[in-house]
Amino acid sequence: MPTIKSLDDLKRIREEALEKRKVKTASGQVQVIVGMGTCGIAAGARDAMKAILETIQNENLEGVIVTQTGCIGLCEKEPIVQVVVGDQPKVTYGKVSPEVARQIMQEHVKNGNVVKEYMIQV
Amino acid sequence: MKYYRSHVLVCVDPECLQKGAHELVDALQDELVATGLIDEVQVLETSRIGGCSLGPEMMVYPEGVHYVGVTPDDVPYLVEEHFLKGRLVNKFQMPTTKVVDEELGAPTQKEVRIVLRNCGKIDPENIEDYIAEDGYQALAKVLTEMTPEEVIDTVLRSGLRGRGGAGFPTGKKWQFTRQAPGEIKYVVCNADEGDPGAFMNRRVLEGDPHSVIEGMIIAAYAIGAHQGYIYCRAEYPVAVSTLNIAIQQARNLGLLGKDILGSGFDFDLEVRMGAGAFVCGEETALIASIEGRRGEPRPRPPFPAVQGLWNKPTNVNNVETYANIPQIILKGAEWYAGYGTEKSKGTKTFALAGDLNHTGLIEVPLGITLREIIYDVGGGIKDGKAFKAVQIGGPMGGCVPAEYLDLPLDYESLAQAGTIMGSGGMIVLDEDTCMVDVARYFMDFTQDESCGKCTPCRVGTRRILEILTRICDGKGQDGDIELLENLCQEIRTNSLCGLGQGAPNPVVSTLRYFRDEYEAHIYEKRCPAKVCRSLIRYEILPDACTGCTVCARNCPVNAISGERRQTHVIDPDTCIRCGICMQVCNFNAVVIE
Numbered sequence: 001m002p003t004i005k006s007l008d009d010l011k012r013i014r015e016e017a018l019e020k021r022k023v024k025t026a027s028g029q030v031q032v033i034v035g036m037g038t039c040g041i042a043a044g045a046r047d048a049m050k051a052i053l054e055t056i057q058n059e060n061l062e063g064v065i066v067t068q069t070g071c072i073g074l075c076e077k078e079p080i081v082q083v084v085v086g087d088q089p090k091v092t093y094g095k096v097s098p099e100v101a102r103q104i105m106q107e108h109v110k111n112g113n114v115v116k117e118y119m120i121q122v
Numbered sequence: 123m124k125y126y127r128s129h130v131l132v133c134v135d136p137e138c139l140q141k142g143a144h145e146l147v148d149a150l151q152d153e154l155v156a157t158g159l160i161d162e163v164q165v166l167e168t169s170r171i172g173g174c175s176l177g178p179e180m181m182v183y184p185e186g187v188h189y190v191g192v193t194p195d196d197v198p199y200l201v202e203e204h205f206l207k208g209r210l211v212n213k214f215q216m217p218t219t220k221v222v223d224e225e226l227g228a229p230t231q232k233e234v235r236i237v238l239r240n241c242g243k244i245d246p247e248n249i250e251d252y253i254a255e256d257g258y259q260a261l262a263k264v265l266t267e268m269t270p271e272e273v274i275d276t277v278l279r280s281g282l283r284g285r286g287g288a289g290f291p292t293g294k295k296w297q298f299t300r301q302a303p304g305e306i307k308y309v310v311c312n313a314d315e316g317d318p319g320a321f322m323n324r325r326v327l328e329g330d331p332h333s334v335i336e337g338m339i340i341a342a343y344a345i346g347a348h349q350g351y352i353y354c355r356a357e358y359p360v361a362v363s364t365l366n367i368a369i370q371q372a373r374n375l376g377l378l379g380k381d382i383l384g385s386g387f388d389f390d391l392e393v394r395m396g397a398g399a400f401v402c403g404e405e406t407a408l409i410a411s412i413e414g415r416r417g418e419p420r421p422r423p424p425f426p427a428v429q430g431l432w433n434k435p436t437n438v439n440n441v442e443t444y445a446n447i448p449q450i451i452l453k454g455a456e457w458y459a460g461y462g463t464e465k466s467k468g469t470k471t472f473a474l475a476g477d478l479n480h481t482g483l484i485e486v487p488l489g490i491t492l493r494e495i496i497y498d499v500g501g502g503i504k505d506g507k508a509f510k511a512v513q514i515g516g517p518m519g520g521c522v523p524a525e526y527l528d529l530p531l532d533y534e535s536l537a538q539a540g541t542i543m544g545s546g547g548m549i550v551l552d553e554d555t556c557m558v559d560v561a562r563y564f565m566d567f568t569q570d571e572s573c574g575k576c577t578p579c580r581v582g583t584r585r586i587l588e589i590l591t592r593i594c595d596g597k598g599q600d601g602d603i604e605l606l607e608n609l610c611q612e613i614r615t616n617s618l619c620g621l622g623q624g625a626p627n628p629v630v631s632t633l634r635y636f637r638d639e640y641e642a643h644i645y646e647k648r649c650p651a652k653v654c655r656s657l658i659r660y661e662i663l664p665d666a667c668t669g670c671t672v673c674a675r676n677c678p679v680n681a682i683s684g685e686r687r688q689t690h691v692i693d694p695d696t697c698i699r700c701g702i703c704m705q706v707c708n709f710n711a712v713v714i715e
């Protein structure tokens with residue numbers, strides 16, 4: 001990536017980043033965001049992440065982007081996983097064990113049904 | 123802007139969406155067009171109002187009426203009644219007994235997120251994500267449009283005060299550092315967050331590292347520094363790695379290094395790791411540690427602003443202080459000063475811990491009351507117990523009792539109540555807490571962390587701990603309270619740094635508000651909260667005991683005797699008060715006396 005040498009460069013990168021985001025949502029792609037702050041990792045976010053990646057591989061799911069983020073403030077509900085399908089609002093899940101993660105991938109990401117019992121309000 | 127006489131906010135949270143929120147919005151729009159009210163009433167989508175379980179839900183303003191369970195078929199009737207005739211429709215109104223979904227917890231609208239705005243929203247390891255959220259726009263504005271003096275003036279007017287705890291006006295500190303003579307100057311970020319139960323800074327560093335970096339570049343420009351250091355504790359490995367990734371990405375984009383944004387301004391940044399000493403959160407000890415010396419404080423003045431890192435003028439601010447800066451520059455000093463109280467502006471992050479329903483991290487405007495934090499944001503005390511006190515400000519802070527629940531929170535009011543803002547640790551204690559034991563716990567911590575350079579802190583904290591331990595062991599003597607008071611006074615006035623000066627606070631504040639508990643321990647040999655092991659006795663209620671022998675079989679010291687189907691008895695001389703018998707008893711027959 002070229003260096004930013006002026007205000008215009010910065011603006012361009014910002015526009016590009018926003019554009020990339022829009023493409024992600026408009027094309028109906030699924031984003032799975034795992035909270036990987038210290039609290040999340042301590043509560044087992046790595047195992048949840050592993051389960052998510054495994055499910056994607058085993059089920060040959062396409063168009064799923066797995067990213068990570070920091071702590072959202074609900075440390076007692078960690079591990080937290082957020083799922084964004086296309087331009088629909090973000091759904092946040094708490095206490096996501098590997099089993100729950102697999103369930104979310106199956107029911108929400110694959111079949112489009114929110115797994116209500118693990119949903120939390122943020 | 124167009125004027126609407128009424129606004130309808132329809133919740134489009136996932137749960138309401140499933141129940142047909144979008145269909146409801148469409149039906150409302152259509153009906154308003156049909157009735158010709160579309161220019162008077164605006165329909166908006168919003169997030170959860172609080173009744174998703176009865177959804178779809180909507181809020182109608184200016185009346186503030188909360189309707190739930192409205193289907194598209196109900197819309198014509200509702201629009202006619204409410205918007206044409208102006209009558210409330212009772213059958214859709216939210217039941218007055220508020221339905222709060224246990225799983226989802228209470229909504230926390232009292233929070234305002236400035237520092238934490240990006241945390242949990244962006245990918246901290248991707249600089250583009252930060253730039254998309256207006257990242258580095260403030261830096262661009264500063265470098266292209268503002269002089270260093272204007273930057274300092276903006277920060278001064280915003281009223282931002284040091285978020286590390288002491289609350290020194292940030293703009294003033296910058297001004298002093300800028301005015302200090304010398305060619306070479308430094309900016310340092312204090313990320314040595316060591317208070318037990320506090321993790322606000324960790325969250326910012328792990329979740330939004332670029333906001334801290336951007337804040338530091340702006341500070342460097344304002345005071346005329348070209349090198350900066352982030353002093354982060356080694357116990358935060360994730361934060362250190364996120365920071366290093368962020369710094370590298372900023373360098374690759376030319377946001378750190380030579381000639382930033384073509385302005386001719388140079389600045390670079392390095393992470394330095396601490397080695398686990400609590401005292402290194404004190405700025406002079408922190409500076410010593412960065413220089414490679416033993417982390418011990420030195421007397422101030424001279425302040426770091428005049429003589430800091432390698433004896434050069436140095437600006438030391440906390441993580442949260444720096445993270446506020448980009449938003450203040452972008453949105454203006456007046457916007458920021460719009461939050462908070464007269465003397466304490468803006469927001470503050472707190473780490474809520476202890477006996478609360480919802481523990482975690484929050485960011486609230488200053489001036490909020492403790493009651494709002496504990497009951498509205500924190501969801502109240504666990505298991506319906508009574509609130510006893512809240513320990514604010516970490517080991518250098520104090521305990522504030524129930525009578526201060528309605529105190530508007532700011533630097534001055536907390537000092538009045540006998541505690542400090544500190545970095546923002548907030549430990550809520552319920553009725554089952556022994557305040558002497560709490561004071562002993564914190565004194566154990568500071569005694570352990572005292573660096574030992576000055577005598578009042580090194581010896582004094584140890585003496586206090588001995589006395590407190592004695593009192594908790596039931597060996598308190600007449601005169602101990604007075605001795606404690608005297609010691610606290612001496613340590614506070616004679617210690618070298620903030621650690622010693624603040625160390626007596628937990629004792630002083632508990633003595634001030636819970637003196638009766640100290641007296642009960644010393645004179646009646648009784649622990650009112652039934653916590654101190656030496657002062658309690660486990661007993662078996664003869665009426666409740668079925669003689670099942672579970673307690674006797676589980677007792678690690680064989681202190682319980684009794685025949686099968688006969689009442690069991692605990693021998694108080696053998697009993698070590700471990701409480702196992704109470705945990706295993708199926709009939710609640712074991713009680714604490």
